[in-house]
Amino acid sequence: MAQDDGYRARIRSSFERQGLMRTIGASLEHISPGVVEIAMRPNRAISQQHGFTHAGAVSAIADSAAGYAALSLMPHGTGVLTTEFKINFVAPATGDRIVARGRVVKAGRTLTVAQTEVFAESGGEEKLIALLVATIMTVAGRAEVND
Amino acid sequence: MAQDDGYRARIRSSFERQGLMRTIGASLEHISPGVVEIAMRPNRAISQQHGFTHAGAVSAIADSAAGYAALSLMPHGTGVLTTEFKINFVAPATGDRIVARGRVVKAGRTLTVAQTEVFAESGGEEKLIALLVATIMTVAGRAEVND
Amino acid sequence: MAQDDGYRARIRSSFERQGLMRTIGASLEHISPGVVEIAMRPNRAISQQHGFTHAGAVSAIADSAAGYAALSLMPHGTGVLTTEFKINFVAPATGDRIVARGRVVKAGRTLTVAQTEVFAESGGEEKLIALLVATIMTVAGRAEVND
Amino acid sequence: MAQDDGYRARIRSSFERQGLMRTIGASLEHISPGVVEIAMRPNRAISQQHGFTHAGAVSAIADSAAGYAALSLMPHGTGVLTTEFKINFVAPATGDRIVARGRVVKAGRTLTVAQTEVFAESGGEEKLIALLVATIMTVAGRAEVND
Numbered sequence: 236m237a238q239d240d241g242y243r244a245r246i247r248s249s250f251e252r253q254g255l256m257r258t259i260g261a262s263l264e265h266i267s268p269g270v271v272e273i274a275m276r277p278n279r280a281i282s283q284q285h286g287f288t289h290a291g292a293v294s295a296i297a298d299s300a301a302g303y304a305a306l307s308l309m310p311h312g313t314g315v316l317t318t319e320f321k322i323n324f325v326a327p328a329t330g331d332r333i334v335a336r337g338r339v340v341k342a343g344r345t346l347t348v349a350q351t352e353v354f355a356e357s358g359g360e361e362k363l364i365a366l367l368v369a370t371i372m373t374v375a376g377r378a379e380v381n382d
Numbered sequence: 383m384a385q386d387d388g389y390r391a392r393i394r395s396s397f398e399r400q401g402l403m404r405t406i407g408a409s410l411e412h413i414s415p416g417v418v419e420i421a422m423r424p425n426r427a428i429s430q431q432h433g434f435t436h437a438g439a440v441s442a443i444a445d446s447a448a449g450y451a452a453l454s455l456m457p458h459g460t461g462v463l464t465t466e467f468k469i470n471f472v473a474p475a476t477g478d479r480i481v482a483r484g485r486v487v488k489a490g491r492t493l494t495v496a497q498t499e500v501f502a503e504s505g506g507e508e509k510l511i512a513l514l515v516a517t518i519m520t521v522a523g524r525a526e527v528n529d
Numbered sequence: 530m531a532q533d534d535g536y537r538a539r540i541r542s543s544f545e546r547q548g549l550m551r552t553i554g555a556s557l558e559h560i561s562p563g564v565v566e567i568a569m570r571p572n573r574a575i576s577q578q579h580g581f582t583h584a585g586a587v588s589a590i591a592d593s594a595a596g597y598a599a600l601s602l603m604p605h606g607t608g609v610l611t612t613e614f615k616i617n618f619v620a621p622a623t624g625d626r627i628v629a630r631g632r633v634v635k636a637g638r639t640l641t642v643a644q645t646e647v648f649a650e651s652g653g654e655e656k657l658i659a660l661l662v663a664t665i666m667t668v669a670g671r672a673e674v675n676d
Numbered sequence: 677m678a679q680d681d682g683y684r685a686r687i688r689s690s691f692e693r694q695g696l697m698r699t700i701g702a703s704l705e706h707i708s709p710g711v712v713e714i715a716m717r718p719n720r721a722i723s724q725q726h727g728f729t730h731a732g733a734v735s736a737i738a739d740s741a742a743g744y745a746a747l748s749l750m751p752h753g754t755g756v757l758t759t760e761f762k763i764n765f766v767a768p769a770t771g772d773r774i775v776a777r778g779r780v781v782k783a784g785r786t787l788t789v790a791q792t793e794v795f796a797e798s799g800g801e802e803k804l805i806a807l808l809v810a811t812i813m814t815v816a817g818r819a820e821v822n823d
Contacts, residue, residue, distance in 0.1 A: 254429035255436035258405060282401035289402035290464045291442020298437050317437045318787060319811055321468035321615040321762055323642045323662060325635035340660055341619035345786065346759060346813075348617045348660065366634055366642065368617060368662055370760055370811065372787075465640060466664055468615055468762040470789045470809060472782035487807055488766035492639065493612060493666075495764045495807065513781055513789065515764060515809055517613055517664065519640075548723035549730035552699060576695035583696035584758045585736020592731050593724075611731045615762035 241311065246271065246303045249314075253299065261296050263303075269339040271303040276332055288328035293335075293353055297322060297367040300337030301349035305371040308342045313373050318346070320369035328364050330357035340368075347371045388458065393418065393450045396461075400446065408443050410450075416486040418450040423479055435475035440482075440500055444469060444514040447484030448496035452518040455489045460520050465493070467516035475511050477504035487515075494518045535605065540565065540597045543608075547593065555590050557597075563633040565597040570626055582622035587629075587647055591616060591661040594631030595643035599665040602636045607667050612640070614663035622658050624651035634662075641665045682752065687712065687744045690755075694740065702737050704744075710780040712744040717773055729769035734776075734794055738763060738808040741778030742790035746812040749783045754814050759787070761810035769805050771798035781809075788812045 243266045250256060250263045256273070259281050265272035273296040275281065281292040298317055306315045337351040353365035390413045397403060397410045403420070406428050412419035420443040422428065428439040445464055453462045484498040500512035537560045544550060544557045550567070553575050559566035567590040569575065575586040592611055600609045631645040647659035684707045691697060691704045697714070700722050706713035714737040716722065722733040739758055747756045778792040794806035 249431040252429075252431045253436060254426045255406075255439050258427045259402075259438075279401045280405045282399075284396040284399045285461065289400060289442060290445050290467075291406075291438060292402050294441045294445070294467075295436060295438020298441070314432065317471060319468065319470040319760065319789075320437075321466065321662065323466040323634075323664060324464060325637070325642050340617075341657060343619070348619050348760075350660070363635060366644070366662060368615065368660060370617060466613065466642075468809065470781075470811065472784070472789050487764075488804060490766070495613075495766050497807070510782060513791070513809060515762065515807060517764065543725040546723075546725045547730060548720045549700075549733050552721045553696075553732075573695045574699045576693075578690040578693045579755065579757075583694060583736060584739050584761075585700075585732060586696050588735045588739070588761075589730060589732020592735070608726065611765060613762065613764040614731075614735075615760065617760040618758060 242307050246306055249306070250303065255295055256299060259292050259295060264334070266303070266307060269304055269308050271300050271307060271337045272334060273300045274332055274334045277329060288333060290324055293328050293333065293365050294322050294367065296333070296335040297351040297353050297365060298369060300335040301351045301367060301369040302371050304337035304339050304349045305342070305347040308339055309373055313375055316372045316374050318370045318372050320367050322365055322367040324365050326355070326362055326364045328355060330355035332356040345373055347373070389454050393453055396453070397450065402442055403446060406439050406442060411481070413450070413454060416451055416455050418447050418454060418484045419481060420447045421479055421481045424476060435480060437471055440475050440480065440512050441469050441514065443480070443482040444484070444498040444500050444512060445516060447482040448498045448514060448516040449518050451484035451486050451496045452489070452494040455486055456520055460522055463519045463521050465517045465519050467514055469512055469514040471512050473502070473509055473511045475502060477502035479503040492520055494520070536601050540600055543600070544597065549589055550593060553586050553589060558628070560597070560601060563598055563602050565594050565601060565631045566628060567594045568626055568628045571623060582627060584618055587622050587627065587659050588616050588661070590627070590629040591631070591645040591647050591659060592663060594629040595645045595661060595663040596665050598631035598633050598643045599636070599641040602633055603667055607669055610666045610668050612664045612666050614661055616659055616661040618659050620649070620656055620658045622649060624649035626650040639667055641667070683748050687747055690747070691744065696736055697740060700733050700736060705775065707744070707748060710745055710749050712741050712748060712778045713775060714741045715773055715775045718770060729774060731765055734769050734774065734806050735763050735808065737774070737776040738778070738792040738794050738806060739810060741776040741792045742808060742810040743812050745778035745780050745790045746783070746788040749780055750814055754816055757813045757815050759811045759813050761808055763806055763808040765806050767796070767803055767805045769796060771796035773797040786814055788814070
């Protein structure tokens with residue numbers, strides 16, 4: 236694994252610059268090598284027409300969790316770019332809190348494949364609501380922070 | 383085609399109830415049978431860490447455009463639910479305006495496949511930035527409006 | 530879980546009627562509730578241009594493993610149909626044997642989501658080469674066998 | 677566009693070395709810049725359990741059509757590798773002939789996105805049966821032929 240000790244700081248700094256994460260009320264909950272967790276609370280501002288959380292908001296935190304999971308294993312001075320993802324929605328996005336847990340499936344020099352499971356928490360119980368698989372590209376000349 | 387004359391009103395009403403669309407500043411630009419267009423303007427509130435528009439915001443309008451394109455062909459009293467989508471990002475989401483054009487590829491009774499092309503407009507020119515393919519489920523008991 | 534005791538026999542019978550599985554030399558290696566394993570041996574007849582196993586052959590066994598994993602949890606008298614899948618190829622398909630392990634992620638009445646990990650075995654070691662996620666539809670009126 | 681005059685010969689030569697294409701009876705029907713067509717005839721050897729053509733066989737020709745469409749725009753001395761694809765099946769794969777038409781959506785230096793529409797021909801009529809979107813990687817050191 237190529238991550239240096241500063242990967243947590245770099246991920247936190249990058250996350251803070253993602254305007255969308257602030258806009259939808261998402262927070263960075265966990266970072267470890269190859270694993271990143273992002274959460275948000277369902278509310279009117281991120282809803283779809285039936286009152287559930289919008290698939291786009293779920294996708295946004297699931298994509299960011301996958302991207303940062305990939306970044307956690309990359310060398311200093313590199314950045315990440317999502318080239319594509321696919322997401323299946325298996326249950327309505329409701330509950331008290333929505334948690335996206337991204338983990339690296341296969342880290343590569345150019346491309347990394349990561350997968351995010353998204354859970355809805357309700358009354359202390361967790362339920363799988365979505366599954367995302369993403370291909371993330373290492374971007375050599377675009378560091379996530381001025382490092 | 384099963385759409386009734388009221389499909390435009392039903393789509394507009396449903397769109398207005400999508401809190402996320404308002405939150406990210408998206409607007410419904412065009413509705414015709416099997417085709418729906420949604421746009422937004424890049425800004426800090428929907429950005430990712432490099433200053434481009436976040437993949438999650440692009441996905442959100444692309445998904446909604448696909449879903450409403452599907453809804454435009456459905457009978458009165460039914461609703462739509464995205465079961466899954468896949469999106470490829472082929473160029474950075476920058477420019478003055480981002481436009482998602484959804485169209486139905488195959489309308490089915492239970493499942494409809496729709497595709498959205500997302501373009502970035504800049505100085506009067508359009509550039510393809512993303513391609514989404516979605517499977518949308520007809521939800522019989524959950525109308526988009528009280529109709 | 531809705532599977533009856535006869536699900537193994539029904540899956541074996543269905544597999545035997547898949548002409549493509551015989552053509553590419555695939556065999557059914559394991560069946561348990563929600564989990565199915567299919568394997569094949571790399572050879573010239575299923576190769577791509579660089580001598581590796583063709584992505585199409587890898588996809589075929591991965592798709593069948595996902596579909597039968599779904600079928601293993603379905604009631605007697607129903608069949609399965611893949612409505613869509615996505616597959617990421619993370620390493621070349623080489624080695625002595627290729628094994629696709631499908632498992633159900635979420636079983637639903639109409640739609641089931643299943644995931645297949647594909648491994649290449651070489652000298653007693655396993656390496657992940659592909660990851661498939663599929664949406665499988667329950668087909669009520671089309672049993673897998675005359676049951 | 678970077679293709680040289682020899683791209684047709686290179687694609688034909690590469691296709692002939694794909695053992696799987698011969699095994700499933702596929703033929704290369706058309707090559708032009710950014711567009712490639714591959715066809716096959718439904719038969720017992722490529723069937724699934726209900727008698728239709730197996731999703732894996734449909735995926736195989738759709739993937740190859742996308743890959744060769746990408747290769748048609750690449751410089752001499754490079755090869756292609758599918759990194760991922762997603763395919764939606766929108767109608768049963770039946771009929772007299774199945775034709776996969778791949779075309780490049782966005783050609784890039786490292787990654788190319790291509791899309792394949794698959795049609796079933798029956799009694800002189802064509803019907804869309806599947807839609808594939810693939811990400812294809814340029815492989816610099818692995819030419820498709822000894823060129």
